[in-house]
Amino acid sequence: MKNDSYNFTNNSINPNHEDKKSQKHSHLPLIILALFLVIGLCLGYRMMQSDTSGIFSLPANVIFSLRSTNGKTLNYDAPIVPEERDEIFVLYQNLSDADKNVYNLFMDLVENRSAEEYESAIVFSKDTLEEFGEDRLLWDIYYAMCYDHPEYFFLFTDTSAVDYRTLEMRNHIIYFIKIEVVDPSENEQIAAFEEAASDFLDDIDLTGTDEEIELAIHDKLIDVVTYDDPILNDTDETWDLGHTAYGALVCDSEGRPNHAVCGGYSFAFEYLLHRAGIPCGYVTGAAHSIPSSEYDTDTHAWNAVQISGKWYEVDSTWNDIAYDVSEDPQFYNALLSDDEKVFNVCHHYYNRTTAEMQNLEATDDTLFCIEGYEPYNAVYDTSHIRAGLSDHESDQLDIFLNSLIPIAE
Known part of the structure; x- marks a missing residue:
């Protein structure tokens, strides 16, 4: 009885014990929040380093799905001002800004095709895809890039060099794209x-x-x-x-x-x-x-x-x-x-x-x-x-x- 009273008293009236336990658990949400902030900042910095285009206007779950992309990331529906290219590239000059960004993403993939697992991503709203279609938004621009650059002859002779996968979300579809070296020569x-x-x-x-x-x-x-x-x-x-x-x-x-x-x-x-x-x-x-x-x-x-x-x-x-x-x-x-x-x-x-x-x-x-x-x-x-x-x-x-x-x- 004496021992029981002691345990009860000790657990009931020892304010220091309860405060320490309470403080320990009260810090947990803050630690988790801090971790998410660090991850978010790192992801945001990494995405900015990879020359993002309108990515941060997308829903958080879409942004999170791009976390593993080590190439360029692009939001087609929120285009940034594209880089200027020489007037000799006739097709590029007459594309819209959004299409120029896709063109530049493909060029970056060609230039980095020897890099291991180099992958870029383009995000389209489902409304845009439904209006214009995949061929118009992706492959027409890809071939505009190819036709502007006859030195990329190797892209015509082996179409397997281009590979892509898609991820469908609620209102968006993400295209993850790679261009790889196929012919060792x-x-x-x-x-x-x-x-x-x-x-x-x-x-x-x-x-x-x-x-x-x-x-x-x-x-x-x-x-x-x-x-x-x-x-x-x-x-x-x-x-x-x-x-x-x-x-x-x-x-x-x-x-x-x-x-x-x-x-x-x-x-x-x-x-x-x-x-x-x-x-x-x-x-x-x-x-x-x-x-x-x-x-x-x-x-x-x-x-x-x-x-x-x-x-x-x-x-x-x-x-x-x-x-x-x-x-x-x-x-x-x-x-x-x-x-x-x-x-x-x-x-x-x-x-x-x-x-x-x-x-x-x-x-x-x-x-x-x-x-x-x-x-x-x-x-x-x-x-x-x-x-x-x-x-x-x-x-x-x-x-x-x-x-x-x-x-x-």
């Missing part, structure tokens, strides 16, 4: 490409006017490159290098030196002009002879180039006319001896307006009158129509990318 290819481009430009006078530089690059390109007939009808989803600037300046996937189709010619022309500081874009559409011929195609590529503030269209592929002299040595040797007419033929699709390209007639400028032969015009009446400028059914990606390229007037 990629660095060697990049080095070979840059060396080939530098060698190409070695004898181009880059101190001349834009008009002189453009002409010199164009003429050398059609002299160096051979049209890659073997891959013309290739239906493989993976692009042959002949569709890229690498094919034109180095080789196609089969190792044929300087072999390319229209895409390779156009990407190479764009890249070389970029190296010279001249704005140039990659145009897609249909190209037909009038009347139609075996050379007609609904999927053709050419370029838009800005010279002295004015836009023009150039088709270096169709300007590269090759003759098999062995078929009739007398005729073709006589034809090739007429320097003025040959020049006209090789510049028929050079620095034209968009309207001219849509209905370009053959003229006497390309008409050869060789003794003993019927008059021969080396070009046809033709029509180049950009995707999106006619009722002809076109790929939505092509229409979007063309919409970013000024009309040549």
Whole structure:
């Protein structure tokens, strides 16, 4: 009894014991709160360091879901002012600020593709995704970045380099995106490409006017490159290098030196002009002879180039006319001896307006009158129509990318 009274008294009336216990538990919420504040500050600092865009306007649970992202994080619906890029990148100049931020995020992923587990994230509201769609908000911008940078040829030849996953939340969807090195020979290819481009430009006078530089690059390109007939009808989803600037300046996937189709010619022309500081874009559409011929195609590529503030269209592929002299040595040797007419033929699709390209007639400028032969015009009446400028059914990606390229007037 005595002992029981003591325990009761001790636990009941010892104020120091109760106060210590109470103080110990009363500090616990403060400690937890402090931990959350530290975590939040660290996360916030880390996200600011990773160049966030509008992230802190998002709900806390969305922000928390981005905690493991070590690349860029972007809130598409709250865009910041994007960084400025050189005017040579035509597609970038005509994107919205929100789309420019996505473009820059993709560029950052390309530049950090060798970093281990480097991942970036883009947050979209469900309303925005429903209005525009994933293709328009992500992949159209991704390809705008690719088409502005022909030096990223490796992204065209292996689409598995891009990987992404999504996390759906109440009002938002997060896209976590990676771009990785897939081909172990990629660095060697990049080095070979840059060396080939530098060698190409070695004898181009880059101190001349834009008009002189453009002409010199164009003429050398059609002299160096051979049209890659073997891959013309290739239906493989993976692009042959002949569709890229690498094919034109180095080789196609089969190792044929300087072999390319229209895409390779156009990407190479764009890249070389970029190296010279001249704005140039990659145009897609249909190209037909009038009347139609075996050379007609609904999927053709050419370029838009800005010279002295004015836009023009150039088709270096169709300007590269090759003759098999062995078929009739007398005729073709006589034809090739007429320097003025040959020049006209090789510049028929050079620095034209968009309207001219849509209905370009053959003229006497390309008409050869060789003794003993019927008059021969080396070009046809033709029509180049950009995707999106006619009722002809076109790929939505092509229409979007063309919409970013000024009309040549």
